Amino acid sequence: MNYDTFVDQVARRTRVDSERAVELIHATLETLTERLTGGEVLDLATQLPTPLQLVLKPTPSTEAADRFGAAEFVARVGRRAGIDEMAARDAVRAVFTTLREAVSGGEFDDMVGQFPRDYREMVEPALAPGASVLRRA
Incomplete structure (x- = not known):
């Protein structure tokens, strides 16, 4: 999936313009970088367009995952x-x-x-049948 398609899909799903979608993507990916191990961040980044790879850059302080629950994940995204x-x-x-x-x-x-299990509510929509209808453009 290219960068523009990624942004367009998030914009469509959140019903915002592309500029705001980029802000939401960055806030989520930055929080994801804190939550995942550094190796997993790198693995994920290699499959994304370059502008998103730049957001998913682990640092020595993020090599070990910061273990926080779904509520804290959402709160961090909201603050960002x-x-x-x-x-x-x-x-x-x-x-x-x-x-x-x-x-x-x-x-x-x-x-x-x-x-952990408390992320299920946020992850399940991505796993639902039909969620991948727009797969790789």
């Missing part, structure tokens, strides 16, 4: 994007669904495997 909890949860779902379409199923499964 300047939105409330409900909008942040919708943004995370939209980015996760688009990630699922953009990367291999195995890579998405590896990412999800690092999440």
Whole structure:
């Protein structure tokens, strides 16, 4: 999936313009970088367009995953994007669904495997039948 398609899909899913979609994508990916191990961040980044790879850059401080739950994930995305909890949860779902379409199923499964059960509500929409209808353009 190319960068423009990724942004367009998130914009469509969140019903915002492309500029705002980029902000939501960055907020979610930056938070994801904190939540995943550095190796998983790199694995995920290799399957994404270059502008998104630049957001998913692990640092020595992010090599080990910061273990926080889904509520904290949403709160961090909300703070980064300047939105409330409900909008942040919708943004995370939209980015996760688009990630699922953009990367291999195995890579998405590896990412999800690092999440505790409380992430299920945000991840399940990406795994639902028909979620990949827009797969790789």
